[in-house]
Structures are given as C-alpha cells and as structure tokens.
Amino acid sequence: MQRAIGEMTIECIKGDITDQGDIEVIVNAANQQLKGGGGVDGAIHRAAGPQLVEASRALAPISAGQGVITPAFDLPNDWVVHCAGPVYSDDPDVPPQLAACYRTAIELAEDKAAASIAFPAISAGIYGYPLSEAATIAMETVGEAARSVISLRRARFVLFSDEAHDAFAEALSILT
Numbered sequence: 001m002q003r004a005i006g007e008m009t010i011e012c013i014k015g016d017i018t019d020q021g022d023i024e025v026i027v028n029a030a031n032q033q034l035k036g037g038g039g040v041d042g043a044i045h046r047a048a049g050p051q052l053v054e055a056s057r058a059l060a061p062i063s064a065g066q067g068v069i070t071p072a073f074d075l076p077n078d079w080v081v082h083c084a085g086p087v088y089s090d091d092p093d094v095p096p097q098l099a100a101c102y103r104t105a106i107e108l109a110e111d112k113a114a115a116s117i118a119f120p121a122i123s124a125g126i127y128g129y130p131l132s133e134a135a136t137i138a139m140e141t142v143g144e145a146a147r148s149v150i151s152l153r154r155a156r157f158v159l160f161s162d163e164a165h166d167a168f169a170e171a172l173s174i175l176t
C-alpha cells in the first residue's frame with residue numbers, strides 16, 4: 001500500500017525494520033533511558049551491535065516525544081533515530097507526544113539530508129497504544145510533514161503483524 005502525499009511517497013509494508021537495506025534512516029521505539037529493551041528496540045540493538053547502546057546512552061535520558069540520532073553501525077542503514085514514545089493513558093499530553101516522535105524523527109532525518117525513513121508502530125506494543133489510534137496519529141503527522149520536507153522522498157511504515165499493517169494501511173488510505 002503506498003500513496004504520493006506532498007513531496008513524499010508514504011508506504012505501509014509488513015516486515016522487520018532491521019531488514020530495510022534501501023532506507024537511510026530507521027526509527028527506533030526506544031525507552032527514555034536509551035538503554036535497549038524488548039520489542040523493536042531489542043531487534044534494532046541486536047542487529048546494530050554493541051556500539052549502538054554506547055552511542056545512544058551517551059545522549060540519554062530523553063522525555064516522551066523527544067528523539068536523538070546515532071549512526072546505524074552494523075545495520076544496513078546510515079542512521080537510527082531513537083524516539084521515546086509515550087506510554088498509553090488518557091493523559092491529554094499523550095497524543096501530542098506520539099505525534100512529536102514522528103515530527104522529531106523527520107526533522108532529524110532532514111538534518112542529515114536523508115531521502116528515506118522507516119518507522120515502526122511507535123508506542124503500539126509494550127507501551128499499549130491502541131493500533132488504530134496510533135496509526136491515525138502517525139499518518140496524520142507524517143502526511144502533514146510530507147508537504148514541507150526538503151530532502152525526504154520516501155516514508156515507509158514497517159509493521160510487524162497483519163493487524164498492525166491493516167491499521168496503518170487503513171489510516172493511510174483515508175488520509176486527506
């Protein structure tokens with residue numbers, strides 16, 4: 001599933017974010033301590049090798065909604081943006097924090113003049129965000145940014161399950 005929005009092609013695929021060799025910047029759903037963890041964070045750290053934890057911990061801690069960028073080391077990409085997604089709750093700060101993750105990742109990728117970025121479903125695993133709500137925020141934020149990017153031309157959402165893929169593809173299909 002892909003659509004041309006603004007300056008970018010936005011696409012949704014089912015897959016593993018550590019396996020996106022044609023993408024310059026991948027985004028990690030990290031924790032605030034940037035010390036590695038489970039889920040997509042664990043997969044990224046395993047694939048990048050031990051230098052990633054040293055590089056990212058030096059930049060910690062960060063708050064929910066913030067992000068930092070490191071080299072990708074043994075991953076087949078150039079950079080990794082580590083975003084701390086919010087833990088899902090009914091706190092009104094939570095949706096803007098999730099949106100800030102996507103915006104920050106795009107800004108950091110643009111600072112590196114990257115043309116391509118890949119995202120996982122930030123906060124939609126251990127952090128408990130309902131998939132359809134997480135997908136709507138992700139697509140609306142990336143879709144909005146797509147209208148004013150300088151270097152980025154491709155944003156790929158890499159979803160790990162059929163359920164996640166379908167939620168993100170649906171959100172992409174109704175983006176106006």
Ligand code: ADP
Binds near residue numbers: 030122125
């Ligand atoms: P969070 O703590 O932000 O919720 P998780 O890593 O628990 O982060 O989950 C975020 C999403 O990433 C979930 O939908 C999960 O299924 C997915 N995920 C886990 N491993 C991978 C992977 N290797 N590539 C892409 N997505 C993944």
